[in-house]
Amino acid sequence: MSWAWVEVKPNENDLMHPGHLACQGCGATIAARLALKVFGKNAVFVIPASCWSVIDGAWPQHALQIPVFHTAFETAAIAATGIRAALDMKGRHDVHVVAWAGDGGTFDIGLQALSGAAERNENIIYITYDNEAYMNTGIQRSSSTPLGAWTTTTPDERPEDRPKKNMMEILAAHRVPYAATASIAYPDDFIRKLKKATQIKGFRFIHVFSPCPPGWKMASNLSVRVARMAVETKVFPLYEIEDGEVYTITHWPRGLPVEEYFKLQGRFKPVLKDPERLAYVQRYIETQWERLVRLHEASHGYLPEEARATIRSAI
Amino acid sequence: MKLIEKSQYTVLKGNYAVAYGVKLARVEVISAYPITPQTTISEKLADMTATGELKARFITVESEHSAISAVIASSLAGARSFTATASQGLALMHEMLHWATGARAPVVMVNVNRALAPSWNIWTEQTDSLAQRDTGWLQIYNESNQEVLDTTILAFKIAERVYLPTMVVLDAFILSHTSEPVEIYPQELVDEFLPPYEHPNAINFDDPRAIGAFARPDYYMEFRYNIQKAHEEALRVFKEETELFAEMFGRKYDTVEEFMLDDADYVLVLAGSTATTAKYAVAQLRERGEKVGVMRIKLFRPFPVEDVRRVLSGRKKVAVIDRNLSFGHSGIFYMETKAAMYGAKDRPPIFGYVAGLGGRDIRPQDIIDIYEDMKRREEPENIIWKGVRV
Structure with missing residues (x-):
């Protein structure tokens, strides 16, 4: 066995340099790299306890070429608020303050501070990179863990029996100016939403789907494919909500059966072996999707042709 | 006429003495959550910021945990920052009190000493602040409303010289809600004593660092050593600043x-x-x-x-x-x-x-x-x- 050392030089235009500490195939890392392409140098990332507390690097090194402010697990939204307040007092209105939090820090422990900042319409961008469990501590369930999934605290004998918490609806209920879902498998859609967010004032929320190869029990080269299948099976629809009222589906999925998404990952093995359970999950996905399509239709007054094919029952 | 002769003499409750101290310190970011007997500090500061008497952002948060988290962040983004609490609120902040020290955020907090529940009790007792002994905050106790105002100003000076968070402590009701004569100093004189706030490691877009990044065992211990050294320095700084304060304002305090x-x-x-x-x-x-x-x-x-x-x-x-x-x-x-x-x-x-x-x-x-x-x-x-x- 022989080793080859390869010197990796950072791309001058890339604000995320090599040498970060993410696992191979980490969706959260792809998400950050894409986001920085939009934000540029005039942004600060506020990172609560999460995989990204580690990914950026151990002191005295860090991979991002923008300031990073690490903070406690439940404080991403409020720390970002504090930084925004200080920068506003100093007249730095030209910079973006970005909370960059995992699903645990957003859906669970950080929800209170997030709600406060959203309700006050703080002028920050909050991005949650969602890998659907507490991955940094070794794959424990969060309220983002989807129906049927294995984690170390929802073992095969008792897989997750509650649906994923709907964060977008929670944000919509706060009537924030902008909330969107995004996926690392659809970079054009993600980047368009990031750009839109930078042009809006007030509280902006982006929920980006970020596969985790070790946590989802899959090969590290499958991250993008799995993320794409989540969208095409309607498990994770791509849409945005403006002012908590106007719903717009930004990508019309092919409407593949959920097995196509599940079978790429080891975490859904128990549900794949249980036809009754699988049918239940599929029904749940259809109900949620139809609900979302109706909200789109109510917002715009019509549905595009491609919408029809995604609906199993006639609407 | 000397500047000090332009002082105004008035009668203030302890909590209002805090608010005037905060105003004279030209605080830029304030965040607080209501709790008896602290609330009137927040109310007075909300008034001052609403009228423009004090040019600061007042963040009306949803918990004390968020209040302290906000001011730690704003302090490290370069703004002089203040919060106030009592009892249960201070206990809720506990995690972030350690954070403030580790992050070297020189925020100033007023804690109005109040007993902890149960049984619910809003009256004075020192266990709330003393239970935070090992969080690395400077703690300064007060006897009168004048001392409360003076110590609030002093606290910023000391905190910002050693980059450690500082708690100013006063008794529930006996000070917080009791009126006493207080001298409010002219702004120009306080400005002479307390220069504008700067933090060498504040967020800087031209020198993008990671603040509060994780440190392995090969670095962590030195950070802790530095905090202890800063505390030892704070003892000397406290002496120097109380001497200077006595020269400029005519009131002498000591440890x-x-x-x-x-x-x-x-x-x-x-x-x-x-x-x-x-x-x-x-x-x-x-x-x-x-x-x-x-x-x-x-x-x-x-x-x-x-x-x-x-x-x-x-x-x-x-x-x-x-x-x-x-x-x-x-x-x-x-x-x-x-x-x-x-x-x-x-x-x-x-x-x-x-x-x-x-x-x-x-x-x-x-x-x-x-x-x-x-x-x-x-x-x-x-x-x-x-x-x-x-």
């Missing part, structure tokens, strides 16, 4: 205050507004020829070991009166005083009294009783209860 101690055989040790009651009682005892005085602890962290030894060594007996309790051991000022005296020359016996928990009155006669009880006793005891029904 400990000595009252009628020159020839005293017996010393009563305490902190906070109870010191006023103790001084009154001691003056009466002096009239009876008793050789007794008061040592009031003002600076609790860093603990002024040398000053405590200098004052207490060679006395006949010392009584520490604690309006607080560390269950399973003793009053907290008592254990700290005893620890400071260990190894000191001519160490007197030290008696621990616990009194006034949950706002129960400590009257002059109680102080006299404690003094007489101490004189009678041979062997020191860790907890001698005063005024408890058993």
Whole structure:
């Protein structure tokens, strides 16, 4: 066995340099790299306890070429608020303050501070990179863990029996100016939403789907494919909500059966072996999707042709 | 006409004295959550920021945990930052109190000493702030509303010289909601004393660093060492700044205050507004020829070991009166005083009294009783209860 050392030089235009500490195939890392392409140098990332507390690097090194402010697990939204307040007092209105939090820090422990900042319409961008469990501590369930999934605290004998918490609806209920879902498998859609967010004032929320190869029990080269299948099976629809009222589906999925998404990952093995359970999950996905399509239709007054094919029952 | 002669004299409750101190310090970001008996600080500051009397952003958060998290962040983004709380609110902040120290955020917080629940109790007791002893915050206790205003200004100066968070502590109701005459200094004079805030490691877009990044065992310990060194430095800085404050504003504070101690055989040790009651009682005892005085602890962290030894060594007996309790051991000022005296020359016996928990009155006669009880006793005891029904 022989080793080859390869010197990796950072791309001058890339604000995320090599040498970060993410696992191979980490969706959260792809998400950050894409986001920085939009934000540029005039942004600060506020990172609560999460995989990204580690990914950026151990002191005295860090991979991002923008300031990073690490903070406690439940404080991403409020720390970002504090930084925004200080920068506003100093007249730095030209910079973006970005909370960059995992699903645990957003859906669970950080929800209170997030709600406060959203309700006050703080002028920050909050991005949650969602890998659907507490991955940094070794794959424990969060309220983002989807129906049927294995984690170390929802073992095969008792897989997750509650649906994923709907964060977008929670944000919509706060009537924030902008909330969107995004996926690392659809970079054009993600980047368009990031750009839109930078042009809006007030509280902006982006929920980006970020596969985790070790946590989802899959090969590290499958991250993008799995993320794409989540969208095409309607498990994770791509849409945005403006002012908590106007719903717009930004990508019309092919409407593949959920097995196509599940079978790429080891975490859904128990549900794949249980036809009754699988049918239940599929029904749940259809109900949620139809609900979302109706909200789109109510917002715009019509549905595009491609919408029809995604609906199993006639609407 | 000297600047100091432009001072305004008024009558203020302790909480309003805090607000005027904050205003004179030109604080830029404030965040707080309502809790009795702190609330009137927030209300006054909300007024001041709404009218533009104080140019600051007031963030009305959904919890004390968020209040402290906001000001840690704003402090490290380059803005002078302030919060205030009490009791349950301070306990909720606990995690972030450690964070403020580790991140070297020189925020100033006022804590209005209030008892912890259950039973619900809004009255004064020092256990809330003293329970935060090991979070690395500087802690400064106060006896009067003037001292509260002065210490709020001083706290920013000291905190921003050593990059450590600082807690200014006053008693619920006895100070917070009681009116006293207070001198409000001219802004120009406070500006001379307290320069604009700068932090060398604040968020800087031209020098993008990671603030608060994780450190492995090969670096972490040095960060902790530096915090301890900063505390040792803070003791010197406290002395320097209180001297300068005395020169500029005419009021002299020290780590400990000595009252009628020159020839005293017996010393009563305490902190906070109870010191006023103790001084009154001691003056009466002096009239009876008793050789007794008061040592009031003002600076609790860093603990002024040398000053405590200098004052207490060679006395006949010392009584520490604690309006607080560390269950399973003793009053907290008592254990700290005893620890400071260990190894000191001519160490007197030290008696621990616990009194006034949950706002129960400590009257002059109680102080006299404690003094007489101490004189009678041979062997020191860790907890001698005063005024408890058993």
